[in-house]
Amino acid sequence: MTGHTWTLLIILAAAIAVLILLINSRLRFHPFVALMTVSIGVALAAGQPVEKIAESLESGAGGILGNVGVTLAFGAMLGRLLSGSGATDKIARLIVERSGERSLPWYMAGAAFIIGIPMFFEIGLIVLLPLIFSVARRLQDTHHVKGSPYVFLATPAIAALSTLHGMVAPHPGPLVAVEGLHANLGITIVVGLICAVPTIIIAGPVYGRWIAPRLDVHPDPELVAKFAGPATPDDTPANGSTPADGSTPADSPTPTGNKVRTGWALTAVLVPVVLMLLRTLAELVYDESSPVRHVLTFTGEPVIAMLAGFLFALFALGYRSDMTPDAIRTSLTDSLKAVAGILLIIAGGGAFNQVLEDSGIGKAVESAASGMHINVLILGWLLALLLSFSTGSATVGIVAATGILAPLAQSGSSLHTALLVVAIGAGSIGLNYVNHAGFWLVKESFGMSLGQATKSHTAIQTIVSVCGLLMALLLSIAA
Template sequence: MTGHAWTLLIILAAAIAALILLINSRLRFHPFAALMTVSVGVALAAGEPVEKIADSLESGAGGILGNVGVTLAFGTMLGRLLSLSGATDRIARMIVDRAGTRSLPWYMTAAAFVIGIPTFFEIGLIVLLPLIFSVARRLQAEHDVKGSPYIYLATPAIAALATLHGMVAPHPGPLVAVEGLHANLGLTIGIGLICAIPTVIVAGPVYGRWIAPRLDVRPDPELIARFAGNEPAADNDATGTTGATGATGSGHGAGAPARRNTVRTGWALAAVLVPVALMLLRTLAELVCGEAGQVRHVLTFTGEPVPAMLAGFLFALFALGYRSGAGADEIRSSLTDSLKAVASILLIIAGGGAFNQVLEDSGIGKAVESAASGMHINVLLLGWLLALLLSFSTGSATVGIVAATGILAPVAGSGSSLHTALLVVAIGAGSIGLNYVNHAGFWLVKESFGMTLGQATKSHTAIQTIVSACGLLMALLISIWA
């Protein structure tokens, strides 16, 4: 470590502090503006030539949006089509329809796991609220659960949605890390799913069974009526769309969702799994097929994030969207609205790409690599810790994951493909933990279930922190064979 390298590391530490200050101070900078401002400051302080700073910002932001941004847009529209057609609600009701009281949390976990593959945490929770409220209301009337039936069912849903959102591509956070660390996408998805399953079990049904009797949570009756209808009989709506349309804000009143054609469950499940399957098949082809095989060329192309998500979107558009009974204008309007909802996330990702490029072009990345090589700390633990602290301090899991990825990108290049995939999972797990009052998801859960601040801490914050810790533990265990 030279004196110049130490100077660059000090600049990096000051940049992180400045980023936290700009976002959390009275100035309340938008994370995108904060990332771009700090990026310029880092470039100047590190001595990057002034004439190259603009190129670093543009290439960093544009490069990551060219892949992650387009993929995120298609994923968002896919999720909206699933919701608009009632497919997500149909999947959820199919999974929990025949469940007994004791097995309901496990079925709710499965429903949230499937629905969480193509949707963001907040969107997935809103889609599941009608089901959670209607089933919990039934349990409450039958006195089948000790404590709050709403926590009993919400805990596994929150755990599954949070785990997938942070640890499994093609969600934006893991996808940013895959791109920044040059990880194998299919392998990362596979490793993420392996780590996610036990994580969801511990943070979901297991923790939910323990915490539900200890929290007396009762949502506002008017909110329950809005999502689940005024009468328990509405739970068995034959169309399978009760609450799904109203929950996503399509403009129909509560209790009177738009009438849709019935969507077959098989088509709904296929729409969810098409992009993930294509990405996994790409990895399988790279392992099994020859270098010059035609099958490998086809699967390599279709397994790239953009073509895979485009295929999933087009499949959902024709198999679900047009067949649901919704008009073409309504579908287009709904898709446009869905893109508006993720505009802020796209900008944050662009800012993160600019920040990461500046770290590389200014030489800070090499200084980090040099320092990490002399530190006796596991890189997975370091990535998890950086993402955890940045996410907690900035109130944005996306900021946490993109900044941690940029800092550790030079280190990742020296590891195996499996180790790099595990680093993506560890960083993603870190970005989930300590989700508290400066995170939007915390307030969504708190207000949706009518919780006090303490109840939201014991439920939502605790669930996501358990997910974070278990995700890291799984990554560390698998790394023994990396």
């Protein structure tokens, strides 16, 4: 490598250090502001012409928001609609009520898997809390589970939700990586699902059965009552029914949606993913002149697929539920407010990535990586892991790692690029600790001590991260 290459690599290392410092120091910069500030500093230090810097920032931020931001907005509204209409509640209870006590963790993982397809980790967990609390309360009364029944059921839910959130599109992190690495979306979804299934099994039901007897976790009874309803002598939470007197806490987040049918609910969850997969199938089966390919390519574009899924859910679920049109509109508006911060972080990441490309740092990374002979999947996983752990944001970990490794993905096959997306996403999940919002959500929801939350939530996320990487490596060897 030349002296200029080394200089660019030093600038990159310094930029990452400053980014971590700005986010974690007493200044507590918002990740968006930190990314934009560091991007300008990198451009100046790398010698990029001053008149081109603003153009790089705007094109980078605007480009990623145009491709990912609109899709993410539709995804957020779809998730809120599914939750508010009662669709996700129906799906979860349908799955769990058919299970026996020994198979409950497996069915809980299945429920979380389906619900986790359109929902962020935090939102999906909140949606599942009434089910987890009500079923765990029954198990606690029967004494058929060793240790904490709450950990017994929460572990597979956390494993499934976090795996899908980090490794499977159309979640924002994988979508950002797909866009930045120019990966095939359909192949990436298939690869992500293949890697996700064994990962969820190991980090969920298997680890949950081992760790539950070792943790004495019991949430605040008032919080349990708020989510699952007051306990009664003949409480039957396993099938999701309300208490015998029909009462429900006034502030219970359990959705309405008596008119929602389970079949429609399942269809609404799967519509976007199926449309994206059909696009990939059409590209493999039909030639470029085929009308079928043109139609499926159009409907399989992420923004079109998410819009189609949202509109289907709006008419099949939203307007058929107990929610009024005004309530639906208010709920959808609130869902967009909830993802505004993520959209800004993605925009900042797009600007950072564009600066790395325009300043030549991306080529320097490519040159260094080729000289080190390190597996690019391991490198992507490690970068995302360290950045996510250091900044407290999985999204920052993904967007920064994607920008750094984008030049290395250009020469790889479609499958290898898809595996790199999964590896980066898996890395962003690991070591989820006190500087992550999800850690505190789990800790406070289940009344855990810091040590208990580390042994459960942090350990689950790290197992998911390692297993996701191992699955990606196995598939790369098999291919």
